[in-house]
Amino acid sequence: MPVGKKMHGLLTSIAKFTLIFEPMSKNLQDPSLRSWIEVKPDSDFPIQNLPFGMFTDGKTDPHACCAIGEYVIDLQKLHELSYFNNIPLPVNVFARTYLNDFIGLGKETTGALRARISELLQTDNKQLQDNKADREIVFKFQKDVTMLLPVRIGDYTDFYSSIDHATNVGKMFRDPENALLPNWKHLPVGYHGRASSICVSGHSFHRPKGQTKPTDAPPVFGACKLLDFELETAFIIGRSTQMGESVSTDKAGEYIFGMVLFNDWSARDIQTWEYVPLGPFLAKNFASTMSPWIVTIEALEAFRVKGYKQEPKVLPYLEYSGKKNIDINLEVYIKPENSEAARVCESNYRYMYWTMEQQLAHHTVNGCNINVGDMMASGTISGPEKHQFGSMLELSWRGTNPLKMKDGSERKFINDHDTVILRGWCKKGDLRIGFGECAAKVLPAT
Numbered sequence: 517m518p519v520g521k522k523m524h525g526l527l528t529s530i531a532k533f534t535l536i537f538e539p540m541s542k543n544l545q546d547p548s549l550r551s552w553i554e555v556k557p558d559s560d561f562p563i564q565n566l567p568f569g570m571f572t573d574g575k576t577d578p579h580a581c582c583a584i585g586e587y588v589i590d591l592q593k594l595h596e597l598s599y600f601n602n603i604p605l606p607v608n609v610f611a612r613t614y615l616n617d618f619i620g621l622g623k624e625t626t627g628a629l630r631a632r633i634s635e636l637l638q639t640d641n642k643q644l645q646d647n648k649a650d651r652e653i654v655f656k657f658q659k660d661v662t663m664l665l666p667v668r669i670g671d672y673t674d675f676y677s678s679i680d681h682a683t684n685v686g687k688m689f690r691d692p693e694n695a696l697l698p699n700w701k702h703l704p705v706g707y708h709g710r711a712s713s714i715c716v717s718g719h720s721f722h723r724p725k726g727q728t729k730p731t732d733a734p735p736v737f738g739a740c741k742l743l744d745f746e747l748e749t750a751f752i753i754g755r756s757t758q759m760g761e762s763v764s765t766d767k768a769g770e771y772i773f774g775m776v777l778f779n780d781w782s783a784r785d786i787q788t789w790e791y792v793p794l795g796p797f798l799a800k801n802f803a804s805t806m807s808p809w810i811v812t813i814e815a816l817e818a819f820r821v822k823g824y825k826q827e828p829k830v831l832p833y834l835e836y837s838g839k840k841n842i843d844i845n846l847e848v849y850i851k852p853e854n855s856e857a858a859r860v861c862e863s864n865y866r867y868m869y870w871t872m873e874q875q876l877a878h879h880t881v882n883g884c885n886i887n888v889g890d891m892m893a894s895g896t897i898s899g900p901e902k903h904q905f906g907s908m909l910e911l912s913w914r915g916t917n918p919l920k921m922k923d924g925s926e927r928k929f930i931n932d933h934d935t936v937i938l939r940g941w942c943k944k945g946d947l948r949i950g951f952g953e954c955a956a957k958v959l960p961a962t
């Protein structure tokens with residue numbers, strides 16, 4: 517055998533040897549992993565995902581859970597049945613209404629738990645697979661349970677980080693030639709939102725009321741006429757900081773637990789009148805919808821792509837290295853009452869100009885502290901093409917271009933009894949990691 521070939525063989529053996537001894541957490545995303553639980557190829561929840569949520573079956577208190585295929589796995593029950601004995605977990609950590617205490621244990625523990633769940637679900641592991649009694653206790657069909665708000669959100673921040681969205685809005689309301697404001701490419705613009713009205717997917721809410729201003733008349737009070745969705749994602753903070761501390765772009769990943777889909781409902785007519793000079797207020801805080809499953813940032817690493825080319829160069833505290841955007845396909849559907857849902861938007865998270873790491877570095881650069889469970893939303897995510905716009909404001913171009921529904925009706929904005937559904941997933945080869953659904957229904961104003 518030629519020396520080169522021998523050498524190659526030796527190196528391959530070393531590589532294989534090294535792989536075996538890599539920590540478990542590194543291999544959770546291996547596309548070849550399979551579970552003894554059946555997972556359909558188009559499922560959002562293969563064994564490589566294992567997102568976290570909170571559920572109730574209506575009989576017991578809320579428990580934390582993971583998703584696999586069409587099931588939820590009750591983590592509190594698994595814990596009580598001693599499946600997590602080697603992981604340092606408080607006794608009732610999965611039975612505490614929200615995931616905050618669990619997330620707050622830190623990535624070493626939450627990562628070890630995810631690795632253990634993956635291990636228990638893998639084809640060759642018989643421990644749970646062969647224990648029918650335990651299986652019946654811990655698995656429930658997703659269709660039979662109610663998903664709850666997964667985290668207690670202390671503070672909610674909304675950014676404005678999609679360049680196509682900011683450009684579209686600038687063109688419509690300001691200067692078509694000079695759409696972006698002077699600060700936009702120098703910092704991730706954002707504002708502090710309200711956490712009390714963030715609801716989990718599946719809720720409904722009444723059309724908001726408020727002040728609007730007809731063009732040539734005094735302001736009037738009434739139901740919002742231009743109700744809109746905003747296609748967003750949000751990340752959940754997994755580690756707190758002290759006041760005065762800043763998080764660098766390179767360390768930001770350690771503070772991000774995971775991501776959800778997020779519909780940041782907006783009352784456009786109320787917004788136009790109220791937002792000067794302090795920005796969003798009642799047009800934004802009447803309801804927001806988040807998806808129930810927090811997909812861990814680790815599950816999304818395989819889908820990292822290059823970030824947006826940022827010109828002009830950003831200030832040093834906003835610089836980052838490596839691939840920081842993520843290839844997440846995003847869709848929006850409108851489902852009128854008694855009709856099929858129509859897809860109105862296909863966008864992608866990769867169109868974000870500012871990354872999560874930059875948003876977090878900017879948010880904390882002044883010493884502002886963050887807490888486990890805080891939520892930071894992307895801002896409306898639009899792509900460059902017309903069918904990729906992430907709001908009705910842009911899709912209908914301020915109402916000048918109505919969209920057709922499957923029942924023949926038209927939409928410039930969102931009607932009463934419409935349900936708006938966001939979906940999101942990543943795909944690379946056979947590996948598909950999804951977010952589930954983020955849906956909410958609009959009821960008439962009270």
Ligand code: CA
Nearest residue numbers: 674746780895
């Ligand atoms: Ca928003």
